[in-house]
Amino acid sequence: MTKSYSGFRLLKEGIGGNKGWGQAWRTPEPEKIYDFIIVGGGGHGLATAYYLAKKHGQKKVAVIERGWLGGGNTGRNTTVVRSNYFYPESAALYDMSLKLYEQLSRELNFNIMLSQRGMVVLAHSDPEMELSARIVNAMQINGTDAELIDADRVKKLAPILNTRPDARFPIKGGVYQGRGGTARHDAVAWGYARAADALGVDIIQNCEVTNFLIEGGECKGVETSKGTIRASRVGVAVAGHSTVMGGYKLPIQTYTLQAFVSEPMKPVMDTVAFSPSYGTYFSQSDKGGLVIGGGLDRIPSYAQKGNMPAQEAVLSGLIEMAPALAKVKLLRHWGGAVDVTPDSSPVIGPVDVPGIYINCGWGTGGFKAIPAGGYLLAHLLATGKHHEVSAPFDPSRFRKGRLIDEAAASGIAH
Amino acid sequence: MSGYRIETAGRVNRAAPLTFTFDGVGYSGFEGDTLVSALLANGVDVLGRSFKYHRPRGAWGAWFDDPNAVFSVRLNGVEMPNMIGATTPLEDGMELRAVNAFPTAKSDIKGALDLFNRFLGAGFYYKTFMWPDWHLFEHPIRKMAGLGALDGKVIEDFESDQIHDRCDLLVVGGGVSGLTAARTAAEAGQNVVLVDDHAELGGTAFQRQLIDGVAAADWVGQQVAAITAAGGRMMANATAFGVFDHKLVGIVQNKGFGRAPDLTRMRAKRMVIASGVIDRPLTFGNNDRPGVMSLNGAAELVARYGVVAGKKIAILSSHSEVDHYASVLRDAGGDVEVIEARSTNIQALGKKRVNGLKLDGRRVACDTILTSAGLAPVLHLWRHAGGKLDWSETANAFLPAAGPDWISVTGSANGIFGVEAKLADVRAVVLGSDRQARTASYKATPVTPDPDSKLRQWVDFQHDVTVKDIALAKRENYVSVEHLKRYTTLGMANDQGKTSNVPALSLMAKLQNKPVPEVGTTTFRPPFVPVPLEIYRGAHRQQQFHPVKRLSLEAQHRAAGAALGEYGGWLRPAWYGDKEADTVKVEAKRARETAGFFDASPLGKIEVMGPDAEAFMNFIYYNNMATLKPGFIRYGFVLTERGAVFDDGVVARFDQNRYVISCSSSHVEGMSGLLEAWRQDGNDPDRVFVHDTTHHWSTVTVTGPKARDIVGAVVSGIDLSAEAFPHMQFRLGQMNGIEVRVARVSFTGDLSFEISIETGKVAELWQAVSDAAKAHGAGPMGMEALAILRAEKGYIVVGKDTDGETMPHDLGFGAPRLKKKAAFVGDRSLHTENANREDRKLLTGLAVSAGETPLPEGAHIVSRQNGKMKSHGFVTSSYDSPNTGAPIAMALVDATLVKDGAKVEIFHLGASRHATIASPVFYDQQGDRLNA
Amino acid sequence: MQRFPCPFCGLRDETEFFYAGDLGKVRPDTTQPVSDEEWSAYLNDYANVKGRAKEVWVHTACQEYLALERDTVTMDVLSVTQFRKGEI
The missing domain is CATH 3.50.50.60 (FAD/NAD(P)-binding domain)
Structure with missing residues (x-):
C-alpha cells in the first residue's frame, strides 16, 4: 500500500534514503x-x-x-487542457472535465502539475474576430470563463508571437480562456x-x-x-x-496525430497559443521544451508514427506564428493513433x-x-x-x- | 587543467588558428576543432552544469552522444542556444556561454542545490506542491529548468533549402565500413550517396596507424578519390536523422554557425547503415565528474583533434577492444593505466576535476578516467525503419536482428570489429553475397552497479538520473521501460538517452531479475540529432505560407485608390478611398441612387456538360435543375450529404447538355472537387464532364438604377430592356467585337448585370465600364459596400450567415425538401430527427431603432431562466445601413422565437440590449428595383 | 512522405492525393424509403481496417479517382486500379 504524498513525507523519506516509498500500484x-x-x-x-x-x-x-x-x-x-467550446453540450462535458482537473492533484494526492497558464485561440482578421466574439459569448453564456482579447493583450501574453502587421496572418486578437493550460x-x-x-x-x-x-x-x-x-x-x-x-x-476512422518537442530553453512562452489559420499550437513545458501540435496526418493509419508533410505543415505554421523559433532545435517528434468521428x-x-x-x-x-x-x-x-x-x-x-x-x-x- | 594538445596527431589545420571565448575568458583553437576539442585543448575542465543538481560537467565524448557540453553560442550578432559542443565546429570569434549556469560553469551559484539531492529524487515533484496549487510553485521552478535562453531575435536569411534526391544506395557513415560500401557500390555502377556528420570523412579510421596496409589518412583519401572517380557522391557535415515511410530518409546538412542547414529528402532504393558505435558509460560513484570521459571519445579527440584528455589517465573498461583505445592514447604520449572494471565499488575523486580513483579501497592517482562498459551500436535509423533488435549476451548490447530488406547494418554498428572482418562484411552486403557470421572475438562484460551502494552513480548525466533514482522507480513499480523513462526523466535530455538507455535497462533488468530484452527499449524517434525547426519549413514562408489569389485587375484597383483586403482567399478591393466608414457608406448609397460597379471575377464559372449533364446537375443541386430552360438562370443550393448548405449560387443553362455553375468565390475548389467526386462515383464519367473555367473568364458587375444605361454603353448585340431581358436570364453579346456573357442576376437587390469576358481582355471592359459610369455619376465599389447592399436585401453569405448545421429550410427554401422527387445530394439527411427539430436555427432579421449602434456580430440571442442564460442563436451580419437609415442585422435564431415583432434579448461580452425579430429583407421588400 | 501510384500519372507524392472513403460504399437509393439506420450507416460507418484496407483516393493533380489497396499499419501500397462506375 502506498504512502500519502506530501512535502513533509518527502523530507522524511529523503532523510531515510527514500527507502520507505511503497509501490504506486x-x-x-x-x-x-x-x-x-x-x-x-x-x-x-x-x-x-x-x-x-x-x-x-x-x-x-x-x-x-x-x-x-x-x-x-x-x-x-x-x-493541453481547456474548455473553450461553443455548443452547450461540449461546454458541459469539457468544463466538467476542467473542474475535475482543478481539484485532481489534491483528490488523488498526486501532483498532476495542472498549470492554468491560459490559452489563446488567435484571430487574424475581422471576420475571425467576429467569430471569436460568437464563441466568447457562447462560452460566457454556458458559464465558462472566456475573454475576447485584442492584439495588444496577445502581445503581452506571448511576446514571442508575430504581431507584425505584415505577417501573413496578422494577429487581431483572440479568444482567451484563463483556466486553460497544461497538465503533466x-x-x-x-x-x-x-x-x-x-x-x-x-x-x-x-x-x-x-x-x-x-x-x-x-x-x-x-x-x-x-x-x-x-x-x-x-x-x-x-x-x-x-x-x-x-x-x-462505430463511426470512427483512425488517423495519426503527430506532436513535437524542442530542446529545453528558459521560459519564452507563458501561455498556450493556437492559430487555426497557421494550423499550429504550442506551449512550453515546465522542463523548458516547446510542445508543438497541429493537424492530423492526412492518411488513415494505425502506424503511430508520422510523415513529413504534416511535419512541414505544422512546423512551418509555427515559424510563421513565432519567427524567432526558426532556429530552435527539435528534439523529438512522434505520432499517436487517434479516433476521428464525423463530428469530431x-x-x-x-x-x-x-x-x-x-x-x-x-x-x-x-x-x-x-x-x-x-x-x-x-x-x-x-x-x-x-x-x-x-x-x-x-x-x-x-x-x-x-x-x-x-x-x-x-x-x-x- | 588536464587536457592538452599534441603536435603528432589530429586532423586540425594548425595553419589556421581561431580565437574564441568561453564564459568570458579568451582561448584559441584551430580550424577543424569542435567547441569541445578546442576547450579541452586549452585545459578547460568544467564545460557546463547538469540540469537538476547543477553539478559540474566536463565533456563526456567527442561525438553526438555527449550530453554535457552544451553552450549558448554567439557570433556576428547571432545567438543560438543549446549547441552541442562535441559536434559544433569552432569558428573564429565565437563567444560561448555555459547554459544553465550563473555566472559561469566553473562557479555556478545554483551548485548548492546538489546538497539537497536526497529530497529531490526521481519524481519528487509528483509528491508535493499540491497545496494550495501547483501553479504557485511553477513559475520559479520553470525559471530554474530549461537549458539555454532564446534571444527572441529572427536571424536574417536563415532559410533552409529542401532538396529532393534519390539514389540506388545510401550509405550512412563515412568510416572504414561506410567508405568501403560506397566505393564498392559506386565501382559496381550504382548511384551512391554517402552521408557523414563530420567535416572530414573517415569515421574512427584516424585512430589507426594502418588500414589495409596503408596509412589511415591516405587510405581514407584513396577511398574518397575512388568514390568520386566512380561517380559516387559524398555529403560531409550531414546527418541522416530519420527514416520515414516508403523508404524516405531525411538528411540534414550543416552549413556553418548561424546558417540554416539544408534538408535533403533522399529516396534510396537501398541503405547501408555503418554508423558505428558509442561507448556505454560505466556506472560508478561520481562518474559524472569532469575528467570522466568516454574511452572511444578520448581516442577520437586524439585522432581527429590532437587533443589528449589528461596527463595521467586511468582506463576503466570491461570489453575486449580496450587495448586498441589504450594504444591510441599511449601513442599520443599519455600516461595510461588500464584497469578492468570488475568491481561495484569504484569512485571517482575530486570535485571540479577528477583527482583520483578509489577502487575497492585502493586509491589510483589520475586526473582523467576513461570508461567504457561496452560498445553500443548506433541503430536509431534501423529502428525508425522498423528493424528489430536482438540482445547479445556476449556483446552486452543490442544488435540488429530481422528488419526491412532494403536496409543492411554493417561495421561495428553490426557488432563487427577488426578491419578485415568489416571489409569482408561490407563487400558481401553491397555485392549481395553471403555474409559471414559476426565474429565472436568481441566481448563486453560490464558489471551492473549495486543499487544499494551508498555511492552516487550517474546514469543520465544531463538530467541527473542516478542508480538510486532507478532503484526508487523500481520500488514504486515504475518498472516498464517507458514508466522508468518518464518517471525519472531518463533519456529525455538533449542526447535523448543515447548514453543512458542501455545502462538503465540493464540495471532495471537486474532489479527485476529479468533478462534485458524483457525490459525492452523505449521507442526510437526522429530526429536522431536535434535539428532546427527551420529545416521543416520549406516554401511555406511569409506570403507564400498560404498565397492569396490576385485579380487581373489589381493594378486598376490600386490606381483607383482601392484598399485591398482578403476575401475568400482573394485579394479584393474592400473600398476605394482612405477612410473606411465614410467611403463604404458613399459607395453603398451611390449604388442605390445611380449605380456602382465591382470586380466579380473570383465568382466560380464551372462548366458541366455532356448527355448526362441534366440528371447530374439535378442530383448535385437541392433545387430542381432539370426544369431550367436554356438561356435561363436559377439560384440554388448545393448541400453536403449531411444536408448542410455547402454553397449557394446561380446556375445558367447554355443548352440541353451544358450548364455553367457560378458558385461562391471561396468555394470554387470545393465545388469542383465535389462535382468531380460525384461524377466519378455513381455516374458515368464518359457522359458528363466537369471543367472549371473560373480563371478563363473575368467579370465586372454593374448594379443600380443606372446599370442598364451603363451596360448599354459598353455592350452591343443585346436588347437590355426589361421586357427583352428579364431578371435571371443571360445573353451573349460583344464589347469592341469581343464576346461577352451578360447575366441578369443580382446580389444587391437592384437591377444588375454581370458582364464576363475572357480574362485577357478584362482591363478593356473595366475601362469601358468606368468611363460609361462616370457619365452617370456612378463609381466603383468594394466588397464592404456590397456586403451592406446584400444584407439590406437579406441575401446570405454561406459560411457567414450559415454555419455547418444550416439546412436550406432554415433559410426559407423548404420546397424542394418536401417536393423534389429526384434524388439529390443530402436529400435523406433533410428528414432526420435533427432536420425536423422545432428549435432549428432560422435565418431572420433583427431590427433596432434608428440612432442605435448596430448589433455586434457574434452577439447571442438569449433567454434567462433561474438566473441561467441560454443561447438561442447569434447575430451573423450587422451593418449601419445608409439606405434604410437604421442599423440592420441578420441572425440565426431558434425557430420557436422567430415571430415578427417579437422582442429578444441580445447578449454581447457581458452586456445586454434588445432587438426585434424582423424579416431579413430590410429594403425593397416587393422587389420592384430588382425587376426594374 | 509516402508515394502513391496514380494509374494515370505514375508514382506521386502523398500530398497530391486525398482520401475519399471506403471502397465499395454504395449510396442508398433515396428515391425509395431509406431507414435512419441505413442512411446513418452510409454516412457514418467506416471499415477502419487495421491492416489491409481497400480505399478510394483522388489524385488532385489529374482529378481522377483511384481504388487503392493499402496496409494501414506498414503503409505499404498493395495495389491500385482506376476507380470507375461498375468496376468496384
Missing part, C-alpha cells in the same frame, strides 16, 4: 471474475476505474492494459492508477484483450492473453483502436452488444477530457444509464443526425 494477477472490466489502461480507462470505486463504491473492478498503463495517447499528447500527462495516468489501486482496483498491465466473451448475444467478459476474465459489464476506452476488436460498428466529438454510451459500453472518438483532444470521460463512463457502467452530460454523446446521435460539430459552429461547411 500493485502488479496483480487477474481474478477469474470481476463486476466490471475496463479495457484500456490509459487515462480514460484508469479514471473510469477510479470513479467506479470512489463514486460508486464498486470493489471488483479490473483495468486490462495491453502494454504499460498510460502508454497510448495519454502518454503521447501535447498536454503521465502524472494524470499515474495519479488515477495509484488512487484506483489504493481503492482495490486491479490494474493488469501487459495483458492483451483479444476478444469479447459473448454469451447469448450479451457480453460476459473478455478473452485475454492471460485467459478468460468474466464480468457483468465491460467498459472500453482504447483510443485509436476502438474498432479493432470488432463486434460492433466523442462517443460515449452502450454499443449494439449488450454489456459493452464505449468511451472513444476523442480525436485530437482526449487528454483534456480524461476526468470527465472516466467519470461519465463510470456512471454508465455503474447505473446502466447516461449521466445528463454524456447523453448527447450517445452513439445514437448519428442516426438522429444530431451531431455536435464544433467545426460546423465556426462556419466551415463540410
Whole structure:
C-alpha cells in the first residue's frame, strides 16, 4: 500500500534514503471474475476505474492494459487542457472535465502539475474576430470563463508571437480562456492508477484483450492473453483502436496525430497559443521544451508514427506564428493513433452488444477530457444509464443526425 | 587543467588558428576543432552544469552522444542556444556561454542545490506542491529548468533549402565500413550517396596507424578519390536523422554557425547503415565528474583533434577492444593505466576535476578516467525503419536482428570489429553475397552497479538520473521501460538517452531479475540529432505560407485608390478611398441612387456538360435543375450529404447538355472537387464532364438604377430592356467585337448585370465600364459596400450567415425538401430527427431603432431562466445601413422565437440590449428595383 | 512522405492525393424509403481496417479517382486500379 504524498513525507523519506516509498500500484494477477472490466489502461480507462470505486463504491473492478498503463495517447499528447467550446453540450462535458482537473492533484494526492497558464485561440482578421466574439459569448453564456482579447493583450501574453502587421496572418486578437493550460500527462495516468489501486482496483498491465466473451448475444467478459476474465459489464476506452476488436460498428476512422518537442530553453512562452489559420499550437513545458501540435496526418493509419508533410505543415505554421523559433532545435517528434468521428466529438454510451459500453472518438483532444470521460463512463457502467452530460454523446446521435460539430459552429461547411 | 594538445596527431589545420571565448575568458583553437576539442585543448575542465543538481560537467565524448557540453553560442550578432559542443565546429570569434549556469560553469551559484539531492529524487515533484496549487510553485521552478535562453531575435536569411534526391544506395557513415560500401557500390555502377556528420570523412579510421596496409589518412583519401572517380557522391557535415515511410530518409546538412542547414529528402532504393558505435558509460560513484570521459571519445579527440584528455589517465573498461583505445592514447604520449572494471565499488575523486580513483579501497592517482562498459551500436535509423533488435549476451548490447530488406547494418554498428572482418562484411552486403557470421572475438562484460551502494552513480548525466533514482522507480513499480523513462526523466535530455538507455535497462533488468530484452527499449524517434525547426519549413514562408489569389485587375484597383483586403482567399478591393466608414457608406448609397460597379471575377464559372449533364446537375443541386430552360438562370443550393448548405449560387443553362455553375468565390475548389467526386462515383464519367473555367473568364458587375444605361454603353448585340431581358436570364453579346456573357442576376437587390469576358481582355471592359459610369455619376465599389447592399436585401453569405448545421429550410427554401422527387445530394439527411427539430436555427432579421449602434456580430440571442442564460442563436451580419437609415442585422435564431415583432434579448461580452425579430429583407421588400 | 501510384500519372507524392472513403460504399437509393439506420450507416460507418484496407483516393493533380489497396499499419501500397462506375 502506498504512502500519502506530501512535502513533509518527502523530507522524511529523503532523510531515510527514500527507502520507505511503497509501490504506486500493485502488479496483480487477474481474478477469474470481476463486476466490471475496463479495457484500456490509459487515462480514460484508469479514471473510469477510479470513479467506479470512489463514486460508486464498486470493489471488483479490473483495468486490462495491453502494454504499460498510460502508454497510448495519454502518454503521447501535447498536454493541453481547456474548455473553450461553443455548443452547450461540449461546454458541459469539457468544463466538467476542467473542474475535475482543478481539484485532481489534491483528490488523488498526486501532483498532476495542472498549470492554468491560459490559452489563446488567435484571430487574424475581422471576420475571425467576429467569430471569436460568437464563441466568447457562447462560452460566457454556458458559464465558462472566456475573454475576447485584442492584439495588444496577445502581445503581452506571448511576446514571442508575430504581431507584425505584415505577417501573413496578422494577429487581431483572440479568444482567451484563463483556466486553460497544461497538465503533466503521465502524472494524470499515474495519479488515477495509484488512487484506483489504493481503492482495490486491479490494474493488469501487459495483458492483451483479444476478444469479447459473448454469451447469448450479451457480453460476459473478455478473452485475454492471460485467459478468460468474466464480468457483468465491460467498459472500453482504447483510443485509436476502438474498432479493432470488432463486434460492433462505430463511426470512427483512425488517423495519426503527430506532436513535437524542442530542446529545453528558459521560459519564452507563458501561455498556450493556437492559430487555426497557421494550423499550429504550442506551449512550453515546465522542463523548458516547446510542445508543438497541429493537424492530423492526412492518411488513415494505425502506424503511430508520422510523415513529413504534416511535419512541414505544422512546423512551418509555427515559424510563421513565432519567427524567432526558426532556429530552435527539435528534439523529438512522434505520432499517436487517434479516433476521428464525423463530428469530431466523442462517443460515449452502450454499443449494439449488450454489456459493452464505449468511451472513444476523442480525436485530437482526449487528454483534456480524461476526468470527465472516466467519470461519465463510470456512471454508465455503474447505473446502466447516461449521466445528463454524456447523453448527447450517445452513439445514437448519428442516426438522429444530431451531431455536435464544433467545426460546423465556426462556419466551415463540410 | 588536464587536457592538452599534441603536435603528432589530429586532423586540425594548425595553419589556421581561431580565437574564441568561453564564459568570458579568451582561448584559441584551430580550424577543424569542435567547441569541445578546442576547450579541452586549452585545459578547460568544467564545460557546463547538469540540469537538476547543477553539478559540474566536463565533456563526456567527442561525438553526438555527449550530453554535457552544451553552450549558448554567439557570433556576428547571432545567438543560438543549446549547441552541442562535441559536434559544433569552432569558428573564429565565437563567444560561448555555459547554459544553465550563473555566472559561469566553473562557479555556478545554483551548485548548492546538489546538497539537497536526497529530497529531490526521481519524481519528487509528483509528491508535493499540491497545496494550495501547483501553479504557485511553477513559475520559479520553470525559471530554474530549461537549458539555454532564446534571444527572441529572427536571424536574417536563415532559410533552409529542401532538396529532393534519390539514389540506388545510401550509405550512412563515412568510416572504414561506410567508405568501403560506397566505393564498392559506386565501382559496381550504382548511384551512391554517402552521408557523414563530420567535416572530414573517415569515421574512427584516424585512430589507426594502418588500414589495409596503408596509412589511415591516405587510405581514407584513396577511398574518397575512388568514390568520386566512380561517380559516387559524398555529403560531409550531414546527418541522416530519420527514416520515414516508403523508404524516405531525411538528411540534414550543416552549413556553418548561424546558417540554416539544408534538408535533403533522399529516396534510396537501398541503405547501408555503418554508423558505428558509442561507448556505454560505466556506472560508478561520481562518474559524472569532469575528467570522466568516454574511452572511444578520448581516442577520437586524439585522432581527429590532437587533443589528449589528461596527463595521467586511468582506463576503466570491461570489453575486449580496450587495448586498441589504450594504444591510441599511449601513442599520443599519455600516461595510461588500464584497469578492468570488475568491481561495484569504484569512485571517482575530486570535485571540479577528477583527482583520483578509489577502487575497492585502493586509491589510483589520475586526473582523467576513461570508461567504457561496452560498445553500443548506433541503430536509431534501423529502428525508425522498423528493424528489430536482438540482445547479445556476449556483446552486452543490442544488435540488429530481422528488419526491412532494403536496409543492411554493417561495421561495428553490426557488432563487427577488426578491419578485415568489416571489409569482408561490407563487400558481401553491397555485392549481395553471403555474409559471414559476426565474429565472436568481441566481448563486453560490464558489471551492473549495486543499487544499494551508498555511492552516487550517474546514469543520465544531463538530467541527473542516478542508480538510486532507478532503484526508487523500481520500488514504486515504475518498472516498464517507458514508466522508468518518464518517471525519472531518463533519456529525455538533449542526447535523448543515447548514453543512458542501455545502462538503465540493464540495471532495471537486474532489479527485476529479468533478462534485458524483457525490459525492452523505449521507442526510437526522429530526429536522431536535434535539428532546427527551420529545416521543416520549406516554401511555406511569409506570403507564400498560404498565397492569396490576385485579380487581373489589381493594378486598376490600386490606381483607383482601392484598399485591398482578403476575401475568400482573394485579394479584393474592400473600398476605394482612405477612410473606411465614410467611403463604404458613399459607395453603398451611390449604388442605390445611380449605380456602382465591382470586380466579380473570383465568382466560380464551372462548366458541366455532356448527355448526362441534366440528371447530374439535378442530383448535385437541392433545387430542381432539370426544369431550367436554356438561356435561363436559377439560384440554388448545393448541400453536403449531411444536408448542410455547402454553397449557394446561380446556375445558367447554355443548352440541353451544358450548364455553367457560378458558385461562391471561396468555394470554387470545393465545388469542383465535389462535382468531380460525384461524377466519378455513381455516374458515368464518359457522359458528363466537369471543367472549371473560373480563371478563363473575368467579370465586372454593374448594379443600380443606372446599370442598364451603363451596360448599354459598353455592350452591343443585346436588347437590355426589361421586357427583352428579364431578371435571371443571360445573353451573349460583344464589347469592341469581343464576346461577352451578360447575366441578369443580382446580389444587391437592384437591377444588375454581370458582364464576363475572357480574362485577357478584362482591363478593356473595366475601362469601358468606368468611363460609361462616370457619365452617370456612378463609381466603383468594394466588397464592404456590397456586403451592406446584400444584407439590406437579406441575401446570405454561406459560411457567414450559415454555419455547418444550416439546412436550406432554415433559410426559407423548404420546397424542394418536401417536393423534389429526384434524388439529390443530402436529400435523406433533410428528414432526420435533427432536420425536423422545432428549435432549428432560422435565418431572420433583427431590427433596432434608428440612432442605435448596430448589433455586434457574434452577439447571442438569449433567454434567462433561474438566473441561467441560454443561447438561442447569434447575430451573423450587422451593418449601419445608409439606405434604410437604421442599423440592420441578420441572425440565426431558434425557430420557436422567430415571430415578427417579437422582442429578444441580445447578449454581447457581458452586456445586454434588445432587438426585434424582423424579416431579413430590410429594403425593397416587393422587389420592384430588382425587376426594374 | 509516402508515394502513391496514380494509374494515370505514375508514382506521386502523398500530398497530391486525398482520401475519399471506403471502397465499395454504395449510396442508398433515396428515391425509395431509406431507414435512419441505413442512411446513418452510409454516412457514418467506416471499415477502419487495421491492416489491409481497400480505399478510394483522388489524385488532385489529374482529378481522377483511384481504388487503392493499402496496409494501414506498414503503409505499404498493395495495389491500385482506376476507380470507375461498375468496376468496384
